[in-house]
Each structure stands twice: as C-alpha cells, then as structure tokens.
Amino acid sequence: MIRFDRASKRYPPGIDALADVSFEIGQGELVTLSGHSGAGKSTLLKLIAGIERPTGGAVLVNGQNVGSLKRGAIPYLRRNLGLVFQDQKLLFDRSVFDNVMLPLSITGFPAAEAKRRVQAALDKVGLLAREKAMPIMLSGGEQQRLAIARAVVGRPNLLLADEPTAHLDAATAADVARVFLEFREVGVTVLIATYDDRLFGAPRRLTLDHGRLAA
Amino acid sequence: MSAWLLQHGQALRLALRRLVATPVNTLLSLLAIGIALALPAGGQMLLANALQLARNAAPAPQISLYLDLGADRRAVQDVEARLKAHPSVKSARLIAREETLARMKASEGLGDVIEALPKNPFHDAFVITPADDAPQAMEQLAAELRKLPKIGHVQLDSDWVRRLDALLRIGRTGVLLLMLLLGAGLVAVTFNTIRLQVLSGRAEIEVSRLLGATDAFIRRPFQYHGALLGLLGGLVAWLLVAGTTLWLAAPVTEVASLYRSGFVLQPLSATDSLALLAGAAALGWLGASLSVRQHFTDR
C-alpha cells in the first residue's frame, strides 16, 4: 500500500527533515507515527499525499511513484486519500455540511447521492445534528471530527491524519481515536502522526528521530 | 459527459453566486465595461446608418461611353449587343447623336450656334449602370469597355464613390481602433475583478487543491465569472446604444423629412448585437483566465 524506499526530504536551505527512511505499510493496517516536534512526521505524511516531493529515494503509494507524478496527476492521487491536516484547514465561511461536501463537489458527484454520503459521514463522527452549524460554533473536538468526516466522505482506502488528538482533553481524544479504529475495522489503511499512540490500542508504531526512523 | 455537464453547471452557479455576493463591485464593473463597449458599438451603429444614408442619397455611379464619330448604325447595334451580354453591365441606355443634336438645338441660346454647324458634331453615347459600383470594379469594367471596337472615349463618374469609400474606411478604422482599445479595457477590468476574487478565495483554493481539485476545476468558476461580467457588460452597452438610437430617432426623422428623405435611424443590427455580446463574454473569459493563471504561477 505504502512503501518508502530510502526516501529523504531536504528543505531549502539545507534542513534534512527526513533522511534515508524505508518502511512498508500493508492494506488494512493501522500504524502510528511518533517522534518529537520537528522529527519529520508532517513531512512524511506530505510526501505520501504529494504535497511535498522527496529529494532522494522513492515514495510509492498503491505502486505509484508519487515523487515522479506529473503535476496534473497529483489531484487524482489525492482523491484516493483521506487527509486530516494538523491545522485542519476547515473553511469557516460555510456550514458543516458544505465543508464535508467539498471533496464530492471536486470529484463531480451527482447531488442526491452526494447528500446521502455527506450525511453518512457526519453520522459516522456524530455530527449529523450539527450539519447546518458553522464550524466556528463547534468545540475543538467537534471541529476535529468534522475534519475527519471531510477526509472520509470520499470513501478513501487510505486515511492519513496529522496529530488529530492534539489539544483535546483526554475524553475527547479517546472519542476521536475511536473513530479511526472503526475505519480500520472496515478495512481502511490508517496512518496517524501522534504523540499519544496508546489511544489507538496497541498498534504498529513507527518512530522518527531527527528525520531518521528509529528501530 | 453528464459529470462534465454537472461540473460546468456547478461552476456557473458558483460564479453567479459570487456575482450576486458583491453587488456593488459587480454593478460598478458592469457599468465600466458597458460604457467602454458602448463607444465602439455606438460607432458601429452610426457607421451602418451613414452607409445606408449615403447609398440612399447619392446618385448611382455610371459610366459614359462615347463612340467614334465615324461609327455607323451597325457599329452602334454591335456595341449595344455586346453591352447587353456583358455580365458586369446592369443596364445600358443609348443616347443617339441625332437625339443629342435635337436636344441642343432646342436649348435656348445654343440653338443658333448649332444650326450654323455644317454637320452633327455629337457622338453616339451609352450611359451604363454597372452591376457592382465599387470603385475597383468600375475601373476594371471601364478598362474592358475601352477595348470594344469603335470606342472613342470612356468616362468614369465614380469620384464620389471613391470619396465615400475613403470616408467609410476612416470610419471603419476608427471603430476597429475603439474596439481594440476598449476590448483591452474590458480584459483589464475583468482581470482586476477576478484577481480580487482569487485573493479573497485563497483559503478555499488551497483546501480544494489539497482535496484533489484539478487546476481546471479551480479555474472554471472564475472563468465563468469573467464571462458573465463581460456578457452582462455587453448587455449594458447594448442597452446604452439602443437607448441612444431611440432617443435620436425622432429628431433624425424630422431632419430627414426636411430633406424629403425617408431615412430612419436603424438600431444595431442583429449580427452586430450578437457579435457584441459574444465578443464581450469571450474577452471577460480571457481576462479571468489571465488573472487566474497569474495566481497559479505566483505560488
């Protein structure tokens, strides 16, 4: 599903965010990615989504070499991924419903079917009752769950989340973590960058230290 | 196909929503575009009317053909037959030399002088109306007529056609120049309006990209927005010109009737109106495309 082959990422002017990283994640696995702040977790996720390109080695997703994809092919890669960003990137000028609708508008889903899917995704994260609310009216935990609903509404087979439980109290964090576990149950491959991998049961764990994978 | 339609419908609806969401900006842009386009459109309207007026008022251009003095009846009939058969000749009227002589004798003052002449000094002549009265076509016809047998002199009465033609060419050049200048103005207005839209929609653009939107998907609503601005601006221009035509119609008719002319001021023709609207929409689309492209290469 995901394979890193001696991948590295150097940001200008010479910051090695990732160095010589190799690992493989199979279909249906749930894996956590931990490490200190600045260890390279976000960078690793960005390489998978084609937001950044590796400066060395190869990153393969479903057998595709993401680093060598043309600019025009990147959107289609992303449509098969569910992305939960560290800073969430919700749109505050539109309702909860419309935020979740966005990925389906992008792929050109027929309206009636899209509406059903959005409501199913909101139901899944427990936000169906708030579909008409604006994101600003939601609590931190609810905003996080909204971001998850938007990530999964396109029914991706790979879900990437960047510190989805940061800044949440223990109970809310456990709540959000449970949503990811449920996706693993239905066969979605899940990769979560987190400080707190105990929330996700006893998953397989990758640990980064200054851009290198710790044993 | 239906997905394609769906996406374009979506983009169009989004563009309409954005137009309505900033009503003051939209109205100001439409006014700017409308006034800019009204100038070349109005110029075109006036030009078309001037052409009409000139065609009505000026005498039909003709060619006069004088035969040799020695030409006999048979030669005259021969030339007449050739003229009738010529495809560029619409009609040819014979003015026989005897007829001219009789008319001259009858005219006051000249009669005695003519009477004193030993023989008829006048030529047989044809007055020819050409099928095509463009100056070049007339020159060519005259040149061909000079080659007929027993021809003395061919005279072209096309000076006024040349003058009118030159004037119309100036008018057309002026309208074209206005069109180019103010078309560029339209592109600039949409470029700027769309640039502001792109800036205020940056967050949405960034998120859409991250969620798998193609460049075309992001560009499309802005292009429709630009095209709508152009189209509606074109409509404003059309209304301005139509209003002016209506307003001028009564005084123009009054002046025309003083000159015993049935001339009536015509509004912009259907073809010109369509060209105005389509051209304005296309230029708006272009301005928006340039604006969005600039944003794409900015990052």
Ligand SMILES: Nc1ncnc2c1ncn2[C@@H]1O[C@H](COP(=O)(O)OP(=O)(O)O)[C@@H](O)[C@H]1O
């Ligand atoms: N766009 C960037 N330009 C330059 N340096 C960056 C950029 N993004 C991240 N970095 C650097 O790369 C390193 C890894 O960052 P990041 O992947 O965000 O770590 P983490 O998510 O584990 O905190 C850090 O030293 C960070 O400062």
Ligand SMILES: [Mg+2]
């Ligand atoms: Mg990070």
